[in-house]
Amino acid sequence: MPILCSAKCGQNAVLKRPKTGDTLCKECFYWAFELEIHSTITNGKLFKKGDVVAIAASGGKDSTVLAQVLKTLNERYNYELTLILLSIDEGITGYRDDSLKTVLENKDEYQMPLKILSYQQLYGWSMDKIVAEVGRKNNCTFCGVFRRQALDRGAMLLNVDCIATGHNADDIAETVLMNILRGDVARLQRCVNIITITEGTIPRCKPLKYTYEKEIVMYAYFKKLNYFSTECVFAPNAYRGYARTFLKDIERLKPSSIMDIIHSGETMCIKENVKLPDIGVCTKCGFVSSQDICKACMLLEGLNRGLPKLGIGKSRKANKALAALPNPSLLHF
Amino acid sequence: MCSINEEGAEVFEEFKPIEPLELKCRKCLIEDGNVVLQKKFVYCKTCFVPMVTHKFRATIGKSKLVNRGERVLVCVSGSQSSISLLHMIWTGLQQSTYKRLTFDPVVLYIDESVLHDYPQDQVNKIKKLFEKYGLTYHIVKFAAAVYSDNCLNEDINVDQYNDKLQNIFNNLSDLTLKEDMLMKLRKRAITKLADLLKCTRMMTAENEHKLSIRLLSNVALGRGSQISLDIGLAVNNKNNDKTSLVTIRPMRNLSAKEISYYALFNKLDDFLHSNFLTATSEDESIQKTTERFINDLQVNFPSTVSTIFRTGEKISEKTSAIAYCLLCQGVMDVDMSPSSAMEATKYSKYVSLMGVKALKLSLKELKNEETNEKKCNGCKCRNKQDLKEEIVESLCYACAHIIQDLESLDDLPEEILNKEKDRLQFKKMEEQIKDFLL
Ligand SMILES: [Zn+2]
Ligand SMILES: [Zn+2]
Ligand SMILES: [Zn+2]
Ligand SMILES: [Zn+2]
Ligand SMILES: [Zn+2]
Numbered sequence: 001m002p003i004l005c006s007a008k009c010g011q012n013a014v015l016k017r018p019k020t021g022d023t024l025c026k027e028c029f030y031w032a033f034e035l036e037i038h039s040t041i042t043n044g045k046l047f048k049k050g051d052v053v054a055i056a057a058s059g060g061k062d063s064t065v066l067a068q069v070l071k072t073l074n075e076r077y078n079y080e081l082t083l084i085l086l087s088i089d090e091g092i093t094g095y096r097d098d099s100l101k102t103v104l105e106n107k108d109e110y111q112m113p114l115k116i117l118s119y120q121q122l123y124g125w126s127m128d129k130i131v132a133e134v135g136r137k138n139n140c141t142f143c144g145v146f147r148r149q150a151l152d153r154g155a156m157l158l159n160v161d162c163i164a165t166g167h168n169a170d171d172i173a174e175t176v177l178m179n180i181l182r183g184d185v186a187r188l189q190r191c192v193n194i195i196t197i198t199e200g201t202i203p204r205c206k207p208l209k210y211t212y213e214k215e216i217v218m219y220a221y222f223k224k225l226n227y228f229s230t231e232c233v234f235a236p237n238a239y240r241g242y243a244r245t246f247l248k249d250i251e252r253l254k255p256s257s258i259m260d261i262i263h264s265g266e267t268m269c270i271k272e273n274v275k276l277p278d279i280g281v282c283t284k285c286g287f288v289s290s291q292d293i294c295k296a297c298m299l300l301e302g303l304n305r306g307l308p309k310l311g312i313g314k315s316r317k318a319n320k321a322l323a324a325l326p327n328p329s330l331l332h333f
Numbered sequence: 334m335c336s337i338n339e340e341g342a343e344v345f346e347e348f349k350p351i352e353p354l355e356l357k358c359r360k361c362l363i364e365d366g367n368v369v370l371q372k373k374f375v376y377c378k379t380c381f382v383p384m385v386t387h388k389f390r391a392t393i394g395k396s397k398l399v400n401r402g403e404r405v406l407v408c409v410s411g412s413q414s415s416i417s418l419l420h421m422i423w424t425g426l427q428q429s430t431y432k433r434l435t436f437d438p439v440v441l442y443i444d445e446s447v448l449h450d451y452p453q454d455q456v457n458k459i460k461k462l463f464e465k466y467g468l469t470y471h472i473v474k475f476a477a478a479v480y481s482d483n484c485l486n487e488d489i490n491v492d493q494y495n496d497k498l499q500n501i502f503n504n505l506s507d508l509t510l511k512e513d514m515l516m517k518l519r520k521r522a523i524t525k526l527a528d529l530l531k532c533t534r535m536m537t538a539e540n541e542h543k544l545s546i547r548l549l550s551n552v553a554l555g556r557g558s559q560i561s562l563d564i565g566l567a568v569n570n571k572n573n574d575k576t577s578l579v580t581i582r583p584m585r586n587l588s589a590k591e592i593s594y595y596a597l598f599n600k601l602d603d604f605l606h607s608n609f610l611t612a613t614s615e616d617e618s619i620q621k622t623t624e625r626f627i628n629d630l631q632v633n634f635p636s637t638v639s640t641i642f643r644t645g646e647k648i649s650e651k652t653s654a655i656a657y658c659l660l661c662q663g664v665m666d667v668d669m670s671p672s673s674a675m676e677a678t679k680y681s682k683y684v685s686l687m688g689v690k691a692l693k694l695s696l697k698e699l700k701n702e703e704t705n706e707k708k709c710n711g712c713k714c715r716n717k718q719d720l721k722e723e724i725v726e727s728l729c730y731a732c733a734h735i736i737q738d739l740e741s742l743d744d745l746p747e748e749i750l751n752k753e754k755d756r757l758q759f760k761k762m763e764e765q766i767k768d769f770l771l
Contacts, residue, residue, distance in 0.1 A: 007688025022685035032684040035691055039680050044672035180552065181630070183640045185647045194672055210677035239634070246626040250553050250619050254509060256734075257553055257619065262674040263730055264557025267666040271561075271649040 007032075015222075018214035018255060026222055033219050037207055038073050044194040046205040047081055051161040054086040054202075056151055057106065057114070059099030062166030064106060064227040065216050066208055070164065071110050083110075084158060088150045089118040090143055091126025099228040106226070117154045119146055123296075125303055134308040142299055149287055149296045155202045167206045170213040170247065173261040177243045186276045186290075192265035198288045200281050212258060360384070368594050371635060378598050385587060385595045389421050392566065393583045399534055401435040405581075406527045406535035407468075409442050411459065411604030413596050414584055415538035420601055421583075422536075423466045439530050440470035443522060447476050447495045448502065448515075449607035459604060471530065478522035479746055485529055497744040502609070504740035508618040512609045513554060514735050517661045521746070524662070527578050536581045539564075542589040542627075544582070545641040550623045555731045559663035561649045564642075588638070658729035659749050666730050675730065724753050 002012040005025040013023035017032070024032060040046075047053060055070060057063045067085060074081050087103045089096050100116065107114040120126045123146060131139050155163050172192060179188035190196060195205045208216065220227055250257040270276070281287065282294035289295070302308050356375065358364045364377030376384065399405060407422060409415040425434035442459050445451075456472060463470035476494035477484035501518075505511045527535045539547070544564040551560055566582055584592065596603065610618055615625045630637040656665040669675045684691040720742060725733045736742070742750070763770075 005688070006685055007690075008686075009688050017681075017685055020681050020685050022682075024685060024688075028685075028688040031689050031691065032681070035684050036677070036681055040672070040677060043670075043676070176552065177549075180549065180641060180644045181637065183644045183647075185644060188644070210674060210681075239630075242626065242630055246622070249616065249622050249626075253616070253619055253622065254507075256678065259674045259678050260555035260731070261552055261557075263555045263666075263669075264552040266669070266673055266675075267558035267730075268560065268648050269558075269650065271647055274647040 015218060018218070019212045019259075021255065029218070029222070033211070033215060034069055034072060034076075037069050037211060038077060040194070040210055041073065041079075041207050044205070044209075046164075046195060046207060047079055047162065049080045050082075052082045052084065052159070054084050054115075054151075054155050054158055054160040054163045055112075056163055056165045057085040057087045057103045058166070059087070059096075059102035059106070059228040060166070061216055061220050061225075061227040062168055062171075062208060062213075064102065064225050065220050066164060066166045067106055067110055067112065068223065068225060069219075070207065071112070083112050084160060085110075085112050085114040086151065086154050086158065086160075086163070087114065087116045088122075088147055088154065089116055089120075090147070091119050091128050092143075093128055102226055102228040109226075115154065115158055117150060117157070119150065122146075122150050122153055123300055125300070130303065130308075133303060138309070145295045145299055149285075149294070151204075152201050152287055160202060163202055163204045164207055165204055166208055168208045168211050168213050168216055169258050169262060170251075172206070172209055172265070173258045174240070174243050174247050176261050176265040177247065178240060181239070181243065185270050185274060188265065188268065189270055192262060198279060200286070201288050210259070210262075367598075370588070370590065381594060382598055385591050386421055386424065388586050388591075389418075389583050390425070392586050393581060398566075398579065398581055399436045403436045403534055404530070404532040405436045405438050406523070406530060406532040407438045407440045408523055408535060408537045409440055409459075409463075410538070411442070411455070411606040412538065413601070413603040414540050414543070414589075414592050415606075416462075416601050416603045417592050417596050417599075418536065418538040418584055419462075419466065420595075420599055423468065426468075436534070438468055439532055440466075440468050441523070441526060441530075442470070442472045443475050443478060443519070443526075444472055445475045445607070447474065447491075447498055448609075449611065451605055451607070455604055471526070473522075473526060475519075475522060478526055479518055482525075482529070484526070500741070500744040501739070504744070505735070505738055506740075507738050508609060508613060509554070509620065510735045510738050512618060512620055513731065515608055517732065517735075518746075520661070524578060533577065534579050534581055536583055538584045539582055540584045540587050540589050540592055541642050542638050544585055544645070545638045546620070546624050546627050548641055548645045549627060550620045553619050553623060555734070556663065556729075557648075558650055558666040559661070559729070559731075560645050562663055564645045585642075658732050659724070659727040659752055660732040660735070661729060663729050663732075667728075667733070720753075723757060724749070727753055727756060 003023045005011045005013045005028050006022040007024060007028040009025060009028055011025035011027070014026050015029055016023050017029070053070070055063060055067050057067060067083070070081070070083055073079065074083060085103060085107055087100060089100060103114060103116075106112070118126065127139065127143055130142050134142065151163055151165075175191040176188065179185070179191060194209050195203055197203045219225075247258070247261075254260070277290035279288060279290050280292075282289040282297055283292050284297040285294060287294055287296070291298075293301075299308075356366055358366050358377035358380050359375055360380035361377060364379060366375030367378045368376045368381050370376065393399060407419060409419050419440065422434065422438055425432075426438070428434070440463055442456075442463070444456055446456075460470075460472060463472075471485060473484050474489075474491045474494075476498040477489055477491045479498060480494040481489060483489055498518075501514065502511055505514060523535060523537075527533075548560055548564050551557065551563055556563070564582070564585070565580075566585060587595075595601075610621050613621065615621045627637060627641070650664045657663065658665055667675065721736065724742065724745075725736055728736060739745075
């Protein structure tokens with residue numbers, strides 16, 4: 001027997017929402033999905049009228065769906081935003097080639113301007129070159145650290161008001177867990193913020209913060225959206241892999257777990273007497289950093305000086321090693 | 334996207350194979366080692382026990398948690414940890430002069446045989462053990478402690494209470510919530526007994542490993558704001574306004590391994606202590622899934638437990654909190670801004686029911702519409718639904734999940750039902766006079 005759509009539209013349901021368990025027809029699911037993001041955007045005051053917003057576009061499902069939904073909502077509810085796709089090309093053979101093709105298709109489909117910036121352009125090193133230098137064990141450190149700044153640098157270059165990233169509810173919940181596992185309370189508190197505003201950088205926001213990954217896949221599936229799906233071709237981080245599996249396990253037991261974890265993150269406070277790292281700017285590149293010299297510059301210094309392990313381990317050790325080196329000139333790009 | 338996101342680089346100390354063991358004790362350098370801790374520290378028996386005892390003493394000695402002559406409720410569940418705690422306290426009381434513990438322990442064992450099968454003679458064995466130590470002790474039936482203020486009276490008839498308690502757990506379908514409810518009711522029972530026994534401190538025996546599992550389960554259950562309450566060293570129970578009851582966890586700096594060697598060297602027998610997860614598999618409850626997750630990580634990353642534990646040390650409850658949960662006494666964590674996971678979840682439920690209409694109608698109107706549909710004249714079921722909704726309003730986020738899963742509220746402890754009535758009464762009064770309050 002067909003099940004009716006729980007929104008009482010009269011249609012038969014075609015899916016069960018992973019988030020709430022409600023059965024919905026396709027149309028009502030689109031509404032629910034889009035309205036929720038609309039509500040996240042308005043309640044979280046993510047954008048102002050007239051803002052120029054860079055969508056961090058990786059060609060993956062999250063950013064593809066984000067671009068599609070932001071375009072839809074922008075038109076439907078008159079956000080009056082100018083949307084730009086911003087892609088970073090790490091220079092990984094076989095990884096970005098295909099995903100960038102997807103981004104290019106998105107650009108045509110959504111008629112949004114696209115800017116691609118490469119690690120080579122931004123840092124003078126592509127990931128392929130980095131892997132040749134450091135091997136496959138530590139390269140994810142490089143690609144993560146460099147990507148964080150790459151978006152900031154790219155957004156600065158494009159002179160946008162805000163960066164929207166495709167982080168979904170699963171990502172946030174996973175990050176909450178990871179920060180507990182590595183004892184990083186400063187990040188634990190920050191990672192649940194829907195907008196991150198740090199002095200000296202362009203604000204970042206997460207319109208999909210409360211959207212389940214499974215529903216993103218569902219939306220892309222029914223809308224037949226084109227996206228590129230591969231994990232990083234390099235060895236995925238083992239520790240994060242455990243956290244992800246754990247999250248999937250408990251989501252299966254209790255679908256609300258993802259939201260429950262985010263709720264936990266939103267209600268945890270750091271004790272007053274806990275010393276948090278001061279956030280300042282890097283003395284070399286001027287971007288935000290909790291250390292005198294930011295991680296990206298540290299890694300870059302290591303690469304440029306033929307000491308690629310510099311900066312991978314404990315920061316204090318690396319700082320010492322750096323201090324021992326003759327002072328390099330400021331980095332420009 | 335790459336599996337490592339932009340949050341930053343991750344540096345974890347991965348397990349490195351051990352160098353060949355030095356076989357001599359690292360403390361006295363004379364005796365052969367009997368214990369290896371953290372895969373590298375070797376101790377002989379004679380040096381190990383004082384080392385563990387020292388850690389225990391240091392934990393309670395910190396910031397003068399217990400006053401001279403203060404009555405301290407010592408909760409013994411029968412687990413190895415709790416039996417060791419009891420032994421450490423007893424040993425401390427025997428010591429001479431300046432090293433002696435000076436508080437006045439009241440030992441408590443809660444008999445949970447109403448919920449789980451225990452060997453028939455377990456209570457007797459525990460009684461014998463307590464008598465051997467010669468300390469003041471009480472053995473109380475769980476159901477009596479939950480439902481009756483007269484629970485210290487040994488002649489009390491517990492049959493009706495037993496039924497009620499069993500009903501509560503039979504009316505919860507979800508194993509995760511069942512276990513969560515058990516923890517909360519246990520805590521209520523202990524808190525009540527501490528009050529009845531005029532204790533202002535209570536000690537429970539959770540070790541580092543257990544507390545780190547609890548921390549992560551708490552996060553998974555939405556109890557993030559209650560972490561310091563549930564794992565902290567000393568927690569002021571602010572809800573208890575007459576006496577301020579402080580929970581102390583003196584074993585929290587000890588590892589499970591240290592405790593089992595302590596028990597072994599002192600020839601301490603432990604007892605069966607069950608809960609709803611005993612003999613369930615790992616993929617049936619969030620708590621056990623969490624336990625497996627932490628244990629697996631611990632194998633490859635030996636600092637996992639202590640890191641999680643240290644994270645917990647840095648987290649506190651909101652200091653601005655004014656209200657506490659009726660069931661668990663944690664801070665109320667449901668007054669959230671519109672931009673929050675909690676409100677987003679409500680909105681999800683709402684749009685799934687409303688579809689396109691969601692834009693026009695508000696949540697309130699939906700509720701009214703629903704209420705009209707549900708109404709069946711004069712029948713009792715409607716009242717029950719109301720009562721549930723009202724009680725949920727006085728509960729924290731996670732406890733609300735439990736009560737929503739609970740089929741019938743009839744068997745909740747009366748204090749909860751009554752307190753809710755009081756609160757509603759007060760709200761009504763306030764409503765009536767609000768225009769005249771300046
Ligand atoms: Zn429908
Ligand atoms: Zn990578
Ligand atoms: Zn820098
Ligand atoms: Zn020794
Ligand atoms: Zn509660």
